[in-house]
Amino acid sequence: MLAVNDAACRLFGFNREDANRVYRQDVLDNNDPRLHQLLLQRKQFGAAKGEVTGILPGGERFPCEYSSVQFFTDAGEHRYCTEITDIRKWKMAEEHIRQSEENLRAIFNHTVEGFVLVDTELEIVASNDKADELIFQHANGNKVKAGNSLLDYLPEDRRPVFKMAASRALAGEAIAYEKAYPAADGSLRWYCFGINPVQEQGKITGLCVSGRDITLQKHAEEKLINSEKRFRGLVENNSDAIAILSAEGKIGYISPAGEKITGYTEAEATQLDALIIVYHGDLPTVQQIMAAILAQPGIPVNTGAIRIVHKDGTLRWVEATLTNMLHDPVIDGIINNFRDVTARVESDLKLQAAQRHIExxxxxxxxxxxxxxxxxxxxxxxxxxxxxxxxxxxxxxxxxxxxxxxxxxxxxxxxxxxxxxxxxxxxxxxxxxxxxxxxxxxxxxxxxxxxxxxxxxxxxxxxxxxxxxxxxxxxxIKAETSIIQSNERFRLAAKAASDAIWDWDIVNKLVWIGEGFSSLFGYAEAGEMVAIDWILDRLHPDDQPEVLLRINAVLDGELTTRWQDEYRFEKADGTYAIISNNAMVIRGEQGQPLRMIGAMKDVTHQKAEEHHLRLPNQ
Missing domain, CATH: 3.30.450.20 (PAS domain)
Known part of the structure; x- marks a missing residue:
């Protein structure tokens, strides 16, 4: 509470000096749903009135009438004038109600907005003094009077639009819009209008039409836009780049010159953390500089030459001056002025390399x-x-x-x-x-x-x-000799075998394919290491998903060591052979698959004979 009258002090048992320590919940029962309905009504329409439950000293509850209205001070601040009446004493209440109405009317007429209340037929029920000035700019001097139609005060060209907006508001929609009108002195003034439904007991009984002069606000916005245009003109035509960073290093703005230096557009850069594009070798230095900048608001700090990673992956040398302006509410960031010094630094590095060579x-x-x-x-x-x-x-x-x-x-x-x-x-x-x-x-x-x-x-x-x-x-490591010899025996055995033997290094994704890949399938790569994709690409497209599913099931099953499958495999001449593939999984100490060794047998002829035998005699 900002101020109270004597009646409130007597009713609720506190002094005026204590008003700023008293809150609404101290005098009104927050558990009364009617109070919350009235607060919502006041928020929507600027005023509310109805019966609620009050709290007397000692906690006693009593019925009272709650009447509150929103108004604005000369400084544009929101205020609420609220009156609470003990309706147990109606004789005294009549005087309070009369005084309350006078007070509310005085407040209503001294707000910065014009208000008009109309019923569902758009007939004026009530209005304040500002309504003539702020809502009916073209009413030809006619004063607003209760009982008249609001449309009578509007020019012909505004009536159809207002009727459409009023229909939407009567359906429950809150309408707000801005419009400019010429003033008597020839200047253009801007107004903000609102049309809001008025509800009583859940039913829309009329509309509250409000108007407010926002010309000064519009002028301020226009000045801000022009100021920003001048700023962009200076920044965007500068060869040095400018960026604005948050305290965490997030890029909020970067000038066009920054795109040339970093390769990132403004839209791309504002999605990045500035430290991400710093070369990892210079990151500790930059982090120390950022800490110093945060500790010294307003003091420019030069980074010296540091490396950044361009969008194309190349390294660029930049020199930056950073100034902490987080304390300035207009900038609210760290200004980073930086330039590309790659040519200069690389020249210096070459000179230093030559000097080191001489030494x-x-x-x-x-x-x-x-x-x-x-x-x-x-x-x-x-x-x-x-x-x-x-x-x-x-x-x-x-x-x-x-x-x-x-x-x-x-x-x-x-x-x-x-x-x-x-x-x-x-x-x-x-x-x-x-x-x-x-x-x-x-x-x-x-x-x-x-x-x-x-x-x-x-x-x-x-x-x-x-x-x-x-x-x-x-x-x-003489013991390794036996391993090498064992591997050689394996390769010789694979060369002599009629099957296509293969050895898959799962970790490195490489497969050694035996001589059988030449004799059975005609591939010149036999006896060499190939990528695992070389094998997978030669599976028939219709068989590949199921084969991969079964292989992965074997690899993921830690207790499974063998795999067998039949599918179609493409030969060097483009035809497909039906093959039977048998393999064994070699696992590490933790059960992870390391290698898979197997043999592929061409069973095309065998499958053809089986198919022929299953055919009925002809």
């Missing part, structure tokens, strides 16, 4: 390679050519220095290991490569040794390269 000496390389007891070499990451080798490598492998420098890292490996090497090279980053298993290397005399490799990225005479350190572990 390197023959002695340093000699210490790195020749004094190490382990074989070492450096290779170009682009061409894979060996560009430096130490004495330990020359002695251990048997190749001369000149021979080493004419070779690639592929040349010192068995040909069958080239696929695995290529896969590993594609996953290498700028970090060191630590041994996870061993590799097979070829000495000059043709012998195979098992080595453990550690690799480090280096810049060698301006070339991106890696230094490799090899440790011969052949003697340590």
């Amino acid at each position: 390197l000496s023959e002695e340093k390389y000699r210490k790195i390679f020749n004094l190490s007891p382990l074989p070492k070499w450096i290779y170009d990451t682009e061409t894979l050519c060996i560009i430096e080798v130490n004495e330990a490598a020359v002695k251990h492998y048997g190749y001369s220095r000149e021979e080493f420098l004419s070779m690639t890292i592929m040349d010192i490996r068995p040909a069958e290991d080239s696929v695995a090497l290529t896969d590993v090279l594609q996953t290498l980053t700028d970090k060191a490569y630590k041994p996870t298993n061993y590799w097979r290397h070829l000495k000059k005399d043709g012998s195979v040794i098992l080595v453990e490799i550690t690799g480090h990225p280096i810049d060698y005479v301006g070339r991106r390269a890696r230094m490799v350190i090899c440790r011969d572990i052949t003697e340590q």
